[in-house]
Each structure stands twice: as structure tokens, then as C-alpha cells.
Amino acid sequence: MRKAPLYSRSPRQPSPPAPAAAPRLTPEDAAPAAPTAAAVPAKRRSPWRERAAWATVGLLLVTLGAVGQRAFAPGSQVLTQKDIDASVRRSLEKDPLPSAYAKAHAAIAPSVVRVEGDDGPDDAPAQPQSTPKTAKKKPGTEGGGPPLPNHATGTGVVIVDNGTILTNLHVVAGSKRLKVTFADGSESEATLVGAQPEHDLAVLRARSIPDDLVAATMRSTADLQPGDEVIAVGFPFGIGPSVSGGVVSGLKREFRSPQGQRKLTNLIQFDAAANPGNSGGPLVTMDGSVVGIVTAILNPSEQRTFIGIGFAVPIENAAAAAGMPPF
Template sequence: MRRPALYSSSRPAPAQQETPAAQPAPETAATSPAPSRRSRLSASSPMLLWAAIAVLAALLATSLVLNLKPSQRRITQQDINAAVLKTLETQNLPSEYAKAYENIRPSVVRVVSYVKKSRVKDDKALRGHGAKPKPLGPAQGADGNAADDDEIEAGVGTGVVIVDKGIILTNLHVVSGSDTVKVTFFDGLEATATVTGVQPENDLAVLQAQKIPDDMIAATMRSAGDLLPGDKVLAVGYPFGIGPSASGGIVSGLKRSFRSPEGKQEMSNLIQFDAAANPGNSGGPLVTMDGEVVGIVTAILNPTPARTFLGIGFAVPIENAASAAGLPPF
């Protein structure tokens, strides 16, 4: 510890020589008073300097208190309300749906299944192939001049990246029966993907992309256990190959059951929602207003041959979808 400076008192004056008794001091010397201790303190004395500093500090503190006190003002709730109202009037804030879309967009991929042309000629080979619908416009290789080993698009769907290493969730019916699967990421990168896992009872498939973007962002998943009817949700995907497209709605019901139009499979414990979904949305994420995935869009209810959206869609809860990829439950 640094030792404080120590200051000693003024040195005593040297002892005066004795004056011979025979020679008395002059009269002026006898009448002048002896120099006092106080008179020996010079202007440079440390004691005087410290005293002056203390006085100046006290004066400065008093001045600051006097100057600040009148300017202080308590902020009231009325002031806060006025500031918030001013912000709302002068700035255009994004909607809840827009923020949710912005959060999930980097994790959504376009999934396209391809089959060899030789298989297209055999209707039985593609019977039951669920990768529908075909994207708008002519299919690749459909000009009739391609070799039988060339591949053409069989259908398009959607997927969502759940692990930043390129692990993607989609619907099984999007990729079943395909010879090749390709995914397109948010930045335009196209990569071949392989099916690494399936969960037929929930119409789910897990893909592994062979290439991924450098800045790959995986979606955030959230348990669907606390969802309630009326909660806002957003469906993102590639309806009819157009996208990515977003549609907003609410949770219409929980623990619903659905049987495919072919009657081959019945799924249960589904999330019912009314955000618009059409063929091509299959495999896409159903997200909350925070952009967190609570389900994978898997089916729409339409008793007519059109198979388009009539207001009732279904999604597999993310708990089931995550287990398909071998991820731990929430």
C-alpha cells in the first residue's frame, strides 16, 4: 500500500546567542514583539495548500448541486405514452407476419424430385408417387428428345433446415419414388440431397444436402405443447412451385386426425390451421410469430378432385418431426 505523504511542522528557529549583560538591546528591539509560529507559515506550506483545495472542492460541489437540482424532472407515464404514440405515428413498423417470415426465410428450401424418363413411360412405376404438383411451366426434359436415362422433374415441395450441417425435414410423399432429390437454398445454391431417414406414420422424411451455403442458418424449433386455438401462425413454402410464399392464419384446432384421399393412411395428433396451403407447401414449416417452427405442413382437406385449399390444413407437430431426425424431445 502506498504510504501517505507525511508533513512535519516548521523547523524551530536556531537558538539566539546570549547578549552580554553589559550591552542592553536597543530600545526598538525591546519593544518589537517576538515572531509568532503562525507568521512562519509560508504561502507554499502544504497545510495551506490542502486547506485551499478543500475549500475549492466544497464550493464546486455546492455549485453543481445548485445547478443540477432545478433541471431534474420525474418522467411520468404520460410522457412514456406520448413518446410511444409519437413513434407509432412517425415510423412504419413491420407486421408480426413480416417479422416471422424474415426469421424463417433463410431456413426454407425448395425440394424438387426427379425421375428417369424411362420410368415416366411406365405409369405403374410412378403410381402413388406423391411429389406433386409439378411446377408451373414445362417440365425439364419433356421435349421428347431426351434419352431414357435423362431425369425430369416429377414434382416440387418444401423443406426446412433444422441442423446447420444441412439436415432438412420435408414430407415423405414429396420425395418417395424419386431417383434424385435436389434442394435450393435461400441464397440460390442448388445441391443434391439424399434421404437419410423416414417416418411413414407421420409422412416425414429427413434429407442430407451434399452442399450447403457458407452462412447456413437452421430454423429454431419450439414445442407445440402450449399452442392454443386462435394463436397466429405462418405457413411458408412453394405452392405450385411459386415461392418462397408466405400465408398467415391461426391455429384452428389441435389433436386432429386426417386420412389421405387415397385412404391408405390415417394420421393423428395433427395441428389444424387456416393459413392458405396448396400442393407444393408440403414439407414446409408452420411457424409462430417469433419465426419458430411448431409443425411441418403435410396435408390439406378438400373432398373435391381439385385438391386445392378450402380453409383447412394440417401440420405434424414438431415434436414428431424432430424425433424423425433423431433429435431429442423438448
């Protein structure tokens, strides 16, 4: 029987062997030889399966490496909440965050103005006819605010970026000329455009304003509670702008001036330091929003200084004085 030829992958063909005597065939030699692996066409492999196999192997190696590293790492421990807290404390000690008071002050500072009033010349602008004229009283008779000498100093807060400013009526009452100084140092004359005597509020309008004037954000007092942190910003004794911090001490308080000439109701009581010159300034929450206008301090003695009890008119009343809709 003729023997099946075998093929080699080598490009070179071997030289044909010299003729030799035909070997004697045995029954095993007579059977055709099984084809070699080179002669059998390889089964086509799937690229997707090959990639999946390599990915599985890689994942296994990574997992084994991580387990081995943890097992052989000297003194390795499981990270606990205590470790995290300690790390946070170390970071804060190295680079402390600004206080809540500092953040609140940064938010309101561009809107706080210094308000000054004096008698001025005889031809200075008078108060509007729609506003009741209030004669200038002797020092010490202006409720809880600073006394009004010939030159009065108080505080105001910008509530509209067109130069509309809220302050206390007792700060500007009787003044024929008003001047406001903005946060950037620029000055402007101002006129009285509205008043609400029952809440000791006055609305001013600056004649010229900075290009980048920022109006304060106002917030309802509906959710204000005793214990909420607040700051008072103003010009106590003409110094400032100055900021003091405290908490809301109470709500819906009443205050009557020492002479009994004026009674204010529905006031916010607070313990952030306020002194003559703070009148008309904003009472501000920690998110930088105005919730009241500082209007009075309580001191049973003859001294007109702060002993821990201040009062502010809720911003709802102040907004109404400016003709703004309620919250």
C-alpha cells in the first residue's frame, strides 16, 4: 500500500533519498499514519474570549498582590473613624478655616455704610413734606441710639443697589445735611426719602454710588430662634466698621426709651455688643443675611453703653418702610 506523504513547515525541502531496497511491510506499517498537528488546521480562536481570559488573569494578579501587601505590611491596621477625626484635626490646626462670624462679616461688609448728619447751612435740603419733622432732642433722649449732637454718626445698610439705604430715624432726625460713606471709602450726599417713626426707621437715597455697589441679602425672621448666632456691624462711637458677635436672646420684645417718649414693639433681643454709633446697622445671621436693624440698647444706669441687651427692628418692618413687599 502506498504510504501517505508527510509535510514539513520548513521552507526547505530535503533532498530526495537515494533509492533503497523496499522494506518489508508489516501490518502496522500498512495502516495510514495519522496526520500531525501541523497538517490539521487550527481551530479559529475568538478575540473576545481571549481578551476576557487575559482580563481575568490580570484581575486575579492584582487581587493577590493587594492581599499579599496587606498581609506582609508591618503594623497594618484597619482605618477607623477615630483615625479620620485625628487626621482632620491635624489638617485644621495646620490650615484653620475662617470662623462663622468672619464669613458672615465678609458677606455683609460691602453693604454697610457710615451715616453722618449735621445742621448744615440754612439752604440745605429739608426733609420731605411727607415725612414728619422731628426736632433735634438733647443728647441722651434718642431711645437706645446714640445721642445727637450737632454732628451725629450712625450706621446704615444698602438694601437696593441704586443707593437705597436703611438706617434709624433717630440717627438722621433733625439733620439738614446727610452724608454716607460706602465700604470702598467713597462718599456721597444723601436725602431722606421715607420714614417709619413707629419703628424708628428711615430710608435714605445716596446721590452718587460706587459702580460695584452691593445690596445686602435680607432674610425673613419667621424661622429665627433664641440661640441663633448673629453679628452686629456698625460704627460704635464712630469707630469702624466694627463687628461683634453673639446670639439672639429673645423675640417679640418691647422697649421704651428712658424718658418714656417712644415705645418700640416686636423687637429682636440680642447680646452682640452694640454701642452709640451702631444704630441703623444690620443684625446679620451666619449665612450673611440681614434679619434686623439695630435700634436700641438697654442700660438701667445713666451710662449709654452696652451691658448685654440690644434690640433690633425685624427686617420685615424695615422692608415695609422702604416700600418693599413682605417676605
